[in-house]
Amino acid sequence: MALLEIRGLRAEVDGQEILKGIDLEIDSGQVHAIMGPNGSGKSTLSYVLSGRDGYEVTGGEVLLDGKDLLVMDPEERACEGVFLGFQYPVEIPGVPGTTFLKTAVNAVRRYRGESEFDAMQFVKFVRGKAKEFNMSDDMLKRSVNSGFSGGEKKRNEVLQMAVLEPRLAVLDETDSGLDIDALKLVADGVNTMRSPDRAMLMITHYQRLLDYVVPDVIHVLFGGQIVKSGPKELALELEKEGYYQFFETAA
């Protein structure tokens, strides 16, 4: 059984169908990338997987370790191991980073029947993670993403992923808005998180990120459907040829 199974997934936003029957399986330990032009449904797929309001599923199913994800609230999905790395991480002024992480980690631990961390245990745990991912203590103390640079926000996403240790990480345009140094830092973080127990789905526009986080499989999403899948070399082909070939097919 694959870790993630998506079958015939259809979804609409404001009455308009965006996903038109998606089939996708990802095994544990694998990293898949989804590429596609603007408006092809990439971000919609990430929101449908994480359960955001306003994204209505009209058909198909999504199973995580065989469990039906679509009936779950966003928080339940997170507790089951779904992690969404946001394209635009949200700023939450007034909520300190550590408070946020502790609340999240303990919610997940509670769900899994593990004991909650007390303040001391948590500080030790999170400091260790922060060090591993080159995050300063200062960034933890500040309000969540408030006034962070683009690079800091994306590194913060990676830290959250590291702290929550998901089964499935969906990374939406993790490379957007990053200069090359920031991209390398974030990519290093993502690579550190690769594990036989985890699957990753990277959503990206450009091939650039895939030089640093090399996927096992690449899919092309176009017009709400996966129109092509292949090995990592497919990214190079797309970079060269662009998405025009699919426009022609569609026409």
Add this chain to the structure above:
Amino acid sequence: MPDGTVMDLPLMEDYDAVAPGLAGAGVEWLDKIRNDGLARYSKLGLPGPRDEAWKYTNLTRMGRTRFVTGLASAEPALDAVPEGVLDIDAVRLVLVNGRLRPALSNLSALPPGVFITTLEDAVRSGGQVIAQRLGQNTYGHDMPMLALNTAYLHDGVIVEVAEGVSIETPIHLISVGVADNDPVAFHPRNVISLGAGASGTFYESHVGLGSYLSNGATTLHLGDDAILRHRKLQNESNLAYHVASASVELAARARYENYTLHIGGRLARNEVHVILQGREANCGLYGAYTGRGSQHIDTTTFVDHAVPDCTSREVYKGALDDNSCGVFQGKILVRKNAQRTDGHQLNKALLLSEGAEIDAKPELEIYADDVKCSHGATAGELDEEQLFYLRSRGVMEAEARDLLVTAFLDESLEVIADEERRDAFRGIIANWLSERRERREK
């Protein structure tokens, strides 16, 4: 005032019986001040919806309540101050139903250069300064509840900080309302003045038990270059009415900062009036308010830029739940010669339920032509994106909402520089949130 007329007025039913026992009754200047108040209240009557200043706050039900004036009732037994006051190291002045209770106070820690007395004692010992201070009160001719307070002038404390004296330990005035049987009304008048170059911090906590009306008025005078941090917690009993006004006068370069957490009571109105009457004076009015059940929480401010080169800032944040109603009325007046005025005002309300309501009336009245002024009022629900972000990390929806409400209210505390004192307010907010959670879980 002939007998009968007064007794027909709401909230004055026992006035004729109480009047002879008021401090310094028969002292000419004091009688004059009280009679002025009485005449004004008789003329204005209990404010109603037709009064522009009271358009959103209806006192009808309060006016129908037969209160017994605190002065006329027995002093309630009280071993300790009830819970819910600010927990800070301070010189404590405890007033029970408006009257100073020395046994619960600790005036011993009073630093040199600070003088504290009650209105009653001040009158007894001649009271020339106090006569002047009370007479100076330029505001309130159209404020019926202040007129009522003046008619009952008796309770309250006088705090004088001498020129150039800087007090490190704050002064904390704790008002406790206690009504064992009949509803009680009290009308404390506090007078606080800082001489030129003086500085200090003045706290108020308002708590209580049972059904009562606290109709307080505070007059504050800041001399040249004086600095006052004024912080208030309104955490009255859920059966209480709280109507209060602070009238502040600022001399040149004086700085006044007010932070109010407005959280308790059945119906509560907190008014702050500031007149910037010396050049380069500066005032900051900040606060947070919360409502739940059918609470009515009113914040009304008036900032009067009377001279050039003054600065004012105002930021209030409110979180309203259930069927509660919040009111924010803020007016900035810039008089003709008050050039280079820099005045800004903002009210942000968070509506946490379908039944909650906010009435906001920001107002600018500007007669000068070289000014920087703005006002704004927002009302909204919790941010859906923030909520989803938290939930996508495993945080339960209810917990995520609490985190965001806490953050929203917490932000209002940023003006309080001292972390420890900020925590005192934070504790009250946290308590409000945990009670909210408990009610939800029931």
